Amino acid sequence: MEEDxxxxxxxxxxxxxxxxxxxxxxxxxxxxxxVRRSRIEQLIKEGNAS
Known part of the structure; x- marks a missing residue:
């Protein structure tokens, strides 16, 4: 079988x-x-949804 x-x-x-x-x-x-867990918690507290 030869493929083109x-x-x-x-x-x-x-x-x-x-x-x-x-x-x-x-x-x-x-x-x-x-990413550090503390950074995630800080972003959640600040209301940063990104």
Whole structure:
């Protein structure tokens, strides 16, 4: 079974998009884990919803 070039490129683009999505979620996880609990509590007390 020989795949044409467009099929290979589509698969590579999908793989690249999945890697980028994974990098985003890993960065978000590190941001959540890295923030201090006291800082979160301070933001809640101040009413900062961001």
């Amino acid at each position: 070039l467009s099929s290979i490129l589509i698969k590579l683009l999908i793989a690249f998009a999945l890697v980028l999505a994974n990098a985003f979620f890993v960065a978000a996880e590190f941001a959540l884990v890295g």
